[in-house]
Amino acid sequence: MEKKNIDWENLGFAYLQTEKRYVSNFKDGKWDDGCLTEDANIVMNECAGVLQYAQTVFEGMKAYTTEDGHIVVFRPNLNAERMTDSAKRLEMPPFPAERFLDAVEQVVKANAAYVPPFGSGATLYIRPYMFGINPVIGVKPADEYQFRIFTTPVGPYFKGGVKPLTICVSDFDRAAPRGTGHIKAGLNYAMSLHAIVTAHANGFDENMYLDSATRTKVEETGGANFLFVTKDNKVVTPHSSTILPSVTRRSLMYVAEHYLGLEVEERDVYFDEVKDFAECGLCGTAAVISPVGKVVDHGREICFPSGMEKMGPITQKLYDTLTGIQMGHIEAPEGWIKVIE
Ligand code: PLP
Ligand code: COI
Secondary structure, three states, rough: OOOOOHHHHHHOOOOOOOEEEEEEEEEEEEOOOEEEEEOOOOOOOOOOHHHHHHOEEEEOEEEEOOOOOOEEEEEHHHHHHHHHHHHHHHOOOOOHHHHHHHHHHHHHHHOOHHOOOOOOOEEEEEEEEEEOOOOOOOOOOOEEEEEEEEEEEEEEOOOOOOOEEEEEEOOOOOOOOOOOOOOOHHHHHHHHHHHHHHHHHOOEEEEEEEEEOOEEEEEOOOEEEEEEEEOOEEEEEEEEOOOOEEEEEEEHHHHHHHOOOOEEEEEOOHHHHHHOOOEEEEOOOOOOEEEEEEEEEEEEEEEEOHHHHHHOOHHHHHHHHHHHHHHHOOOOOOOOEEOOO
């Protein structure tokens, strides 16, 4: 299979239309057989549930080319599980997990020419999503849904690749206690747009959201979880029922403990202790691990000892080990890698 003629090394995190996408429709209480299509457009009624009341959830994962030329996907079963949780929270019929995995395989195979080559620094981003499609005017769940998966080749999420980021403590809240912060629903991102535009306008790369009940604890950013490293090399991540359970973060905590022999802690992280950490990183499918050099809280700067030039040493080890597992040159734990072809 011949790869597309794309400048892989210089891709950013942007949508580039690929050839095939997967579509399945839910009607009369059941999902149809689903198929691949070349049509990237969706036609729906003006009163569709997704357009009126934002009934939509999504996922994000990546396909990688390994050193020996296979195409693999990282832990898609966890994305299938999380999408089921997201769908249930928004009263949508979950797309069955085994069909989700089969659809991922079909769509990646069909777009194999767009999976960036090994060593290019780029990957194929996979975006499953579903939404209410029939007309809904009273506030209630839709009766009909569409599930789709498209793919797009991407480079680094943050401009500048792995240069440490400067983030600010947001005055806005991301997720309410007992709300929807733990699921991957479009509504969580719609309400974060003003906060991210404001952060960018003020010269910051991202927002650090605090817990909205007490505003004393670190939660996450708009699109990634936090990892911190203590001065004695413990890896710490916030525990909270209002953050998204990141597949990358869960994998990194395992890597820290079982591959690097580090102590790990998932616990409340108070903003007051951030100044005492040695390293900080943002982790997610899109972000991978993006190092944070500085956190700014209303003019007060917290500068991590790892500095603004490169990743801290533990963050670097975590990054190298995780990407080594994803790219196939470090042996993966059982079940982490799904070989597509
Ligand atoms: N937190 C938020 C709000 C996200 O949007 C994402 C991205 O998916 C993450 C965390 C990271 O999750 P994952 O590692 O599963 O991609
Ligand atoms: C991902 O990492 O897959 C996400 O969905 C985050 C988003 C901000 C691009």
